[in-house]
Amino acid sequence: MRKLNLKKQWDQATPSWVDFVRTGKDYHRDELNNPTMFEILGNISGKKILDLGCGEGYNARIMAKKGAKVWGVDFSKKMIDFAIQKEKKDKLGIVYHPADAYNLKMFKNNTIDIVVCFMALQDIRDYQKAIKEAYRVLLKSGRFLFSIPHPCFETTEKQNYKRKLKDKLKEEMIHFKVKDYFNAHSYTVPWKMKRLTQHFETTSFHRTLTHYVDALRDAKFLISRVKEPKPSKKGIRKHPIMKLHLIIPQSVVVEAVKL
Numbered sequence: 001m002r003k004l005n006l007k008k009q010w011d012q013a014t015p016s017w018v019d020f021v022r023t024g025k026d027y028h029r030d031e032l033n034n035p036t037m038f039e040i041l042g043n044i045s046g047k048k049i050l051d052l053g054c055g056e057g058y059n060a061r062i063m064a065k066k067g068a069k070v071w072g073v074d075f076s077k078k079m080i081d082f083a084i085q086k087e088k089k090d091k092l093g094i095v096y097h098p099a100d101a102y103n104l105k106m107f108k109n110n111t112i113d114i115v116v117c118f119m120a121l122q123d124i125r126d127y128q129k130a131i132k133e134a135y136r137v138l139l140k141s142g143r144f145l146f147s148i149p150h151p152c153f154e155t156t157e158k159q160n161y162k163r164k165l166k167d168k169l170k171e172e173m174i175h176f177k178v179k180d181y182f183n184a185h186s187y188t189v190p191w192k193m194k195r196l197t198q199h200f201e202t203t204s205f206h207r208t209l210t211h212y213v214d215a216l217r218d219a220k221f222l223i224s225r226v227k228e229p230k231p232s233k234k235g236i237r238k239h240p241i242m243k244l245h246l247i248i249p250q251s252v253v254v255e256a257v258k259l
């Protein structure tokens with residue numbers, strides 16, 4: 001199989017992604033996934049946090065504003081450039097590194113309180129190595145917290161149904177075509193929403209829940225929490241299409257602890 005240049009895809013996506021995230025167009029983040037991630041994170045004041053696959057730094061900035069010392073790592077140099085530009089403008093003490101999530105050589109063993117990975121593990125080719133690196137840099141009892149698109153419902157077909165659902169939520173239209181669940185494979189994510197300033201494509205990796213649990217276990221993590229986020233009433237009022245996720249989860253959030 002042709003080896004895709006994943007880094008180039010994300011570099012090309014960056015300007016459109018930055019607008020998407022920074023102008024509130026990524027409502028699944030703001031109204032669905034972040035509330036659950038931050039609820040589980042709890043009080044992070046004074047904590048040392050590493051944001052793996054940090055993108056342009058949106059969530060890193062939220063964590064820094066909550067009093068954490070934050071480092072961000074992303075393999076897209078373009079994403080990191082945008083993150084650094086923002087840091088220079090509004091200083092929060094965040095340190096960014098353009099690096100692969102599975103090569104965190106700039107971090108010593110046993111130094112970080114929490115490693116977070118917001119909606120990026122599914123895009124990381126060698127997720128097992130990345131999980132092992134997260135384990136290595138964490139302090140004993142440190143936590144690894146990540147969100148991923150729910151592996152049972154992340155098929156592209158659902159996007160067509162979502163489009164049909166725009167005006168009215170018709171239950172009979174909610175069909176998720178699950179193809180080849182047990183087979184780990186890569187797939188193209190077509191970012192074609194009208195909300196984007198420019199359309200782009202990225203590559204994600206479908207893995208089963210078992211794959212993720214096994215990788216955590218192999219790294220010696222113990223899973224402490226699993227949540228399937230639901231939208232808030234406020235979120236649904238603002239974006240009625242999100243009603244869908246009262247019935248079918250969009251994502252899954254996992255917390256694991258280094259023993």
Ligand SMILES: C[S@@+](CC[C@H](N)C(=O)[O-])C[C@H]1O[C@@H](n2cnc3c(N)ncnc32)[C@H](O)[C@@H]1O
Nearest residue numbers: 010053054055074075076100101118120123124
């Ligand atoms: C869907 S975006 C999420 C970005 C960010 N976590 C957020 O919530 O805004 C996925 C990110 O993972 C990064 N990524 C993909 N593979 C990576 C790897 N091997 N190492 C580091 N970052 C990676 C991409 O560059 C992209 O910024």
